[in-house]
Amino acid sequence: DAGITQSPRHKVTETGTPVTLRCHQTENHRYMYWYRQDPGHGLRLIHYSYGVKDTDKGEVSDGYSVSRSKTEDFLLTLESATSSQTSVYFCAISEETVNTEAFFGQGTRLTVV
């Protein structure tokens, strides 16, 4: 398995509170991605990063922010969690060459009550 660690693996939080999910890699890959997985919607890209301090929006970025201050860490922050953000969140990493696949972490199950 690629060296990707997501933390926490499970979290329950209250509406309106800030939440930060962490993705840590040991592969030194350039690209990092955050997805959310919901029944009937598959995986939807939230934000991605193509280098330290270089990030861009995905398909469903509203209500989320990201930061990447070093190669190995990519943080996803929900500034004020809402029930619609209850989901399973996956981090993925990929090498620089475009014909390479993404490797996924084990996911974080977030419940907003």
Added chain:
Amino acid sequence: AQSVTQLGSHVSVSEGALVLLRCNYSSSVPPYLFWYVQYPNQGLQLLLKYTTGATLVKGINGFEAEFKKSETSFHLTKPSAHMSDAAEYFCAVRSNRDDKIIFGKGTRLHILP
């Protein structure tokens, strides 16, 4: 922008029968295409990928897929289904324009005894 359409959110086949999972893509530039599998409560695992060259791609667990540019398709097949193939399957596309990796909504494969 690239996109992926997977026809059929659920597909049921009998054990030993042919598996066919459909994927159509939209991309304004030559695409890189991937199939992933997800077993319950796990992350995503790469089955196979198409980058360039041979249009028939073989993957793990006896799966293969054929890239057909004229049909903008990348359907996944397996000659004989096994009970262990029951899982959710995702088609994904990546372009060299922005390095986003976009997923379809997934197809859950059920294997009937």
